[in-house]
Amino acid sequence: MIRGRAVLTPDGPAPAEVGINDGVITAVVPLGAGLEGGTLIELADDETLLPGLVDTHVHVNEPGRTEWEGFASATRAAAAGGVTTLIDMPLNSIPPTVDVAALDTKRAAAASQAYVDVGFWGGAVPGNAAQLQPLHEAGVFGFKCFLVHSGVDEFPHLEPAEMEADLAELKRFDGLLIVHAENPAVLGQAPAAAGARYTDFLASRPAAAEDTAITQVINAARRTGARAHILHLSSADALPLIADAKADGVRLTVETCPHYLTLAAEQIPDGATAFKCCPPIRGDDNRERLWQGLMDGTIDCIVSDHSPSTLDLKALDSGDFGLAWGGVSSLQLGLALIWTEARTRGVPLEQVVQWMSAAPARLAGLEAKGGIIPGRDADFAVFAAEDTFTVDPAALQHKNPITPYAGSELTGVVRRTLLAGADVDPLVPRGRLLRRGES
Template structure:
């Protein structure tokens, strides 16, 4: 008599990234949750069974906590359908959407409802939401928290869009005092507006001129301010998209002192170099900017020594027209890099050149961002976690063609770059993402972590 299946799905891999590192593993999955992780030969059976090829590695689904989807309001830049397809193609199974550049921005519960309505029928991966902290919405912070946002984003200088205002240092402290009452997280775009105002104005096609308009000292000063205000209030703060390696020292000191501080950086700061950016190449423009080779090396050191906690995309696309690809003027072009689909191969290509193993890369891009953002049951191949995973051909190479990515606008600073690491398949709660039937859920954070309510499951029919 045939042995009765114990699990909905059994996955077997000669190479899997688990809490023990990289090695062989068998996963038993039921109701979308990992139940067991065994050594091969344990004899478990599944209604469905998946055996990976010899050149494939099983990795947990990545968690990208810094994605600008831009829908509703600027859906021509990106939208939930295109963004989440791109995420899945890049091995990302959970994203957290930024409160701008959608219209309206996510600064009230009513605006959050609009965002959820826009996402609900279109998400191919799970989607959570950040709230926004702007001048005048102090009273909206607790209601947004109670409605499930994962924390609050603020700027310390003009955000790039007029509808999302920036906070003064005193307003930041006032909001931190409020967030501490319910243990929420403030995530900060840390560049100092006064320093930027005193810097040379960005204009023209010269990348060096643009770089001079966003000096390191603007980041350094703003990060020091965030640390000071977090120290004084006892609130939790997170530094977004760290670009200036000069700030690593004060960040490390603050962490040693017990300040509740976490830090992220992004693929563009770890893989691209100011010295190699041609004049007029506005696809490379982002704020804070891509800096020099020596700076990049120190950022990698900050990752390996634990000063920097995680790597996320800061996927911030726009149309080709707004990106200035025709005129190449860094002063007027939109500042943002689209990399949601490419983050894993970008970082893996650079990391393996440095002797950093895949398990460490995956940890920086899955477990750590999930922990920083407070996303529960994501980012690990372990019992009790969602069965979100990807099949990675870690040694296979490809050349970037922006027109073949799922990003809505084919503008990329990585065009033509040869990368290693091909995501062959991605699974959400044990079901393969096919790019046709959206089955992602909308995540909420509450007292016990992130949950998806039944009404927030995306429809399982294609739009």
């Protein structure tokens, strides 16, 4: 039983007692009701019990590029940040998760190393349309595709006609297509990314590339009736397109990421390749409009897009944005990053948790996750919302100690993470491997 003055229920924070049995929430009652249990956890007065976060956009990279990250390091980092469920992307592992054999390989790699619950996305690449339904039946939560070069040759991008054909195939069994939406023709007309000036890199990935590709996704989803999801929205210019599509009944959802909501191009020093990601971090006005898109419901959820690499691939010596790997490492920091920014805007903690727990769980169909509700999994983060810390890359659980947030002062500390009602032990991996439809 957990007892505290602030338990984040669907109705907001309230003094409550939470009963747990066999890893499942059995009761949520007012504080003082007198629940009894074999084990009692009492929260401190400055702590809030949150539902464990759900991060549906994590690149674990194992097997094949385990030096970049791995299931042990990624899931420990997740737990340290209050994330109790993550869904692994089908790249940059080798092999990529584009058929059932590759999924089995990845599950075997993860089985003994998961410190939180882990699910898997499949991949949609040229030539694997016949693999989509078998992967769906094997339990992947949906299918990722790129409309532009993915960054790794073994996961090629789809042309728009191939994307639409895959959407039509997924409509047959109500599968979900999640899309990296940038248009290669627009990028081809932009100046090449080279050198240490961030403004030059930003010019190489214009917002128009996102807007054009998102329009293509919307049109294909409208024609097929299939479900589509826009990954890591960076361009606020696309928000009216998305809002109109949703109003028209297009089955569309959208995510954005902490780096687009907490950083701005004007603040990025030249040569600071830790900030490189694709699509890029844009200007301050763009950031403000993304926040508005969250507040009005155009954007559905916030996830990390944790995309790490080894230090050498970030071209730290040269500071050349054209050479550096594009990816931000922030899996452990997401809640503190968003809460630090949200509280200055008057956004309550319960809204932050809605974006980072309930909404991603809903996206993936994880009905047992994302809320402190009887019948749900007893996954929790104990959060000290007024506590502060300074980001030290060497102290993070990520395998490679680099993050654009080094030295940042953040508010909100995850003091304890519980999975299935028990503390996450960094020496004992107890996470489950999830399949679509089972949780």
